[in-house]
Amino acid sequence: MSDLSAFQPVPDALTGPFWDGARGGRLILARCPRCRAWQHPPLEMCRACAVPLQPEAAPLWGVVYSGTVMRHPAVPLYPTPYTVVIVEVGGVGGPRIVTRVVGTDGDVAPGTRVDIAMRPLPGGDFMVPVALVSTREEVR
Amino acid sequence: MSDGGQAIAAVVGIGRTAYTRDPAGPRSPLSLAAEASRAAVADAGLDVADIDGVASYSMNDSATFGQVPYAIGAGELTWNLDVYAGGTGSFTSVHAAAMAVSSGVCRYALVYRSLCGRSGLRYSQGSGMASLLNHPDQVFDFASGYAVPPQWFAMWARRHQARYGTTPEDLGALAITLRAHAGRNPHAVMRDPLTLEAYLGSRMVSDPLRVYDCSLEVDGACALVVTTPERARDLAQPAVLIRGGEFTWNSGGSWNNWPDFTEMYTAKIADRFWNRFGLRPADVDVACVYDCFTYTLLVSLEGLGFYKPGEGGDYFRDGRAGYGGDVVVNPHGGLLSEGYIHGFNHHYEAVAQLRGQAGERQVDGASTAVVTAGGGPYGGALLLEAAR
Numbered sequence A: 001m002s003d004l005s006a007f008q009p010v011p012d013a014l015t016g017p018f019w020d021g022a023r024g025g026r027l028i029l030a031r032c033p034r035c036r037a038w039q040h041p042p043l044e045m046c047r048a049c050a051v052p053l054q055p056e057a058a059p060l061w062g063v064v065y066s067g068t069v070m071r072h073p074a075v076p077l078y079p080t081p082y083t084v085v086i087v088e089v090g091g092v093g094g095p096r097i098v099t100r101v102v103g104t105d106g107d108v109a110p111g112t113r114v115d116i117a118m119r120p121l122p123g124g125d126f127m128v129p130v131a132l133v134s135t136r137e138e139v140r
Numbered sequence B: 001m002s003d004g005g006q007a008i009a010a011v012v013g014i015g016r017t018a019y020t021r022d023p024a025g026p027r028s029p030l031s032l033a034a035e036a037s038r039a040a041v042a043d044a045g046l047d048v049a050d051i052d053g054v055a056s057y058s059m060n061d062s063a064t065f066g067q068v069p070y071a072i073g074a075g076e077l078t079w080n081l082d083v084y085a086g087g088t089g090s091f092t093s094v095h096a097a098a099m100a101v102s103s104g105v106c107r108y109a110l111v112y113r114s115l116c117g118r119s120g121l122r123y124s125q126g127s128g129m130a131s132l133l134n135h136p137d138q139v140f141d142f143a144s145g146y147a148v149p150p151q152w153f154a155m156w157a158r159r160h161q162a163r164y165g166t167t168p169e170d171l172g173a174l175a176i177t178l179r180a181h182a183g184r185n186p187h188a189v190m191r192d193p194l195t196l197e198a199y200l201g202s203r204m205v206s207d208p209l210r211v212y213d214c215s216l217e218v219d220g221a222c223a224l225v226v227t228t229p230e231r232a233r234d235l236a237q238p239a240v241l242i243r244g245g246e247f248t249w250n251s252g253g254s255w256n257n258w259p260d261f262t263e264m265y266t267a268k269i270a271d272r273f274w275n276r277f278g279l280r281p282a283d284v285d286v287a288c289v290y291d292c293f294t295y296t297l298l299v300s301l302e303g304l305g306f307y308k309p310g311e312g313g314d315y316f317r318d319g320r321a322g323y324g325g326d327v328v329v330n331p332h333g334g335l336l337s338e339g340y341i342h343g344f345n346h347h348y349e350a351v352a353q354l355r356g357q358a359g360e361r362q363v364d365g366a367s368t369a370v371v372t373a374g375g376g377p378y379g380g381a382l383l384l385e386a387a388r
């Protein structure tokens, strides 16, 4: 088993707000104060406006863009199988984040609505967003 | 056959090592690169001293453009290039060499790729991942256990499945066809026929990709010598012309933000590519298309217009990608069955086919080949032609 300490992020000025927010149960993404575009992974400046991006709390729900079930243990953080999805935060077309799914290790179809919560990242004291499969209907 | 326009360069020499999975005492990437490079120079009927340009590419295991010419005893270089890239580098390095000889900054360019993909850094085992962990584009992905290419391409394939109803049998048809091609290729690592039952029964890596959807990690190296079409006439082998290439890069940062996972780089270059040469997919005899995973191949051919979206499974099942079909796709077996030399072996195969030197797997009358490199948002395609 690999030493999980090697899999802990090293927050910097750009990624720090995300990790700090996660510890507080919030999903903090970079957003342009002028055109309101989200930018994840974050950049210093808005790609369109070239003004500094600001950390902002994003909605704690989204729609699955795609997903896969990990069966080969390439990353030692989580026991296989586990499901990972790309979620469009706040609805179709929203900023995309990658999350592990809690509640199933089976397929989660594109279009599924999920809630986002924070869970511990194994091996340290970070929290990381996960997707909770919601009971609400699918969004197309 | 194309419009007969000008070529920008020619491939005059090809060389390679054995591709191995269980090397008895692994060799260094430098030793492999030197062997393949010497073979390519000798194949061209040149002397190592003629080489005055060198290019390669890598993201992990490699032998650098500084080491290799030194190791083979080359003299002074007037041009070199080391591309930091994944599969796209297989296009970029050869295309750059073609432009270098075309513009006269060097005369004979050696281009190679060497890696110990099996005994060295193995993506499938997560080797070398720690160095990428805090890469700004990937740091958040790692924390969700999403970090290596089979996982990415599985994620992309699932979207295609949702949109077009792509089945496991569809992906399997690609793996089976390429394995059948490899059966006639003594250089291929996996040559035993693959049945649909064996494919479906193989270990799942990341749904929907099974182990037979993934390229074969091997140790090996492959090299080309590129020069001008004029110089090519006086050399040892039938020249293979590089008519030109088209490339796309329209995505920085994370792949996760690529708008549509059901298409890749080929969808962006297809019109430019075919219009430039006055060709359609049906005009091509051999297609060496980058196949790090079956899904990459499925959607890359789709983007080039070989079939309509969602029809790839039928195209392969009906034999249209094989001998006697519309076009022979990866007659060497591709990265899936010959071995993963990071796409560079696709150039080797196209050249061997266009020379008529592909032995038992020779495509009858092969005169035009497309070679692509890349996956996801970026990549390129070259058009190669037999000189007449």
Ligand SMILES: [Zn+2]
Residues within 6 Å of the ligand: A032, A033, A034, A035, A036, A037, A046, A047, A048, A049, A050
């Ligand atoms: Zn802006």
